[in-house]
Amino acid sequence: MTAGPQFLNDPTVRTRLIEIVHELAMEKDKNSLLEKILSGARELTRADAGTLYVVAAGRLHFKVFQNDTIGISFGPTSETVLVLQPVPIDQTTVSGFSALKGVSLNIEDVYSDSSFDFSGPKKYDQKSGYKSTSMLVVPMRGKSGAVIGVLQLINSKDPATGAVVPFPAAIDELAAAFASHAAETLEA
Numbered sequence: 001m002t003a004g005p006q007f008l009n010d011p012t013v014r015t016r017l018i019e020i021v022h023e024l025a026m027e028k029d030k031n032s033l034l035e036k037i038l039s040g041a042r043e044l045t046r047a048d049a050g051t052l053y054v055v056a057a058g059r060l061h062f063k064v065f066q067n068d069t070i071g072i073s074f075g076p077t078s079e080t081v082l083v084l085q086p087v088p089i090d091q092t093t094v095s096g097f098s099a100l101k102g103v104s105l106n107i108e109d110v111y112s113d114s115s116f117d118f119s120g121p122k123k124y125d126q127k128s129g130y131k132s133t134s135m136l137v138v139p140m141r142g143k144s145g146a147v148i149g150v151l152q153l154i155n156s157k158d159p160a161t162g163a164v165v166p167f168p169a170a171i172d173e174l175a176a177a178f179a180s181h182a183a184e185t186l187e188a
Helices: 005-009 011-026 030-045 094-101 119-128 169-187
Strands: 047-056 059-067 072-074 105-107 135-141 147-157
Touching: 011 030, 011 169, 030 047, 030 059, 030 147, 030 169, 047 094, 059 094, 059 147, 094 105, 094 135, 094 147, 135 169, 147 169
Parallel strands: none
Antiparallel strands: 047 059, 047 147, 059 072, 105 135, 135 147
């Protein structure tokens, strides 16, 4: 797979990262910014799908969902509304744990991992026919260092074959840096 260290050294990836960061800095509408953050994170990590949550009242609240395979996107600028229950910030779910501990988590296969409650993604899979496999969950830290949101990236795609593969460990640092920049942009 080409998404390892070679991918991170690819000048076109670095150029695209700079372009995305610039686009985020220029966006003045918070709702559009939320959607661009998730789109940018997905592009940089080659994620097929993803969810962006923000912290409010001690819970993670759904803001944006995108899925290329199914061809759907929900967010503040969408005509269609998707209501999801807030996720507790605790050690039960992968996103809650990421927000609580402020750490990124790279899960190779949600169906074989027993560390967290993946009933939410599995329920979504049953309803939609999608198959959530690999997952990269990244906290969004604001200027103060506090976690203000979480990016949940789903199903890394091998660019050569389109097959779902685990997120390469080498991409964790890039995703964390991007998430921090995105959080600071949201706070501006």
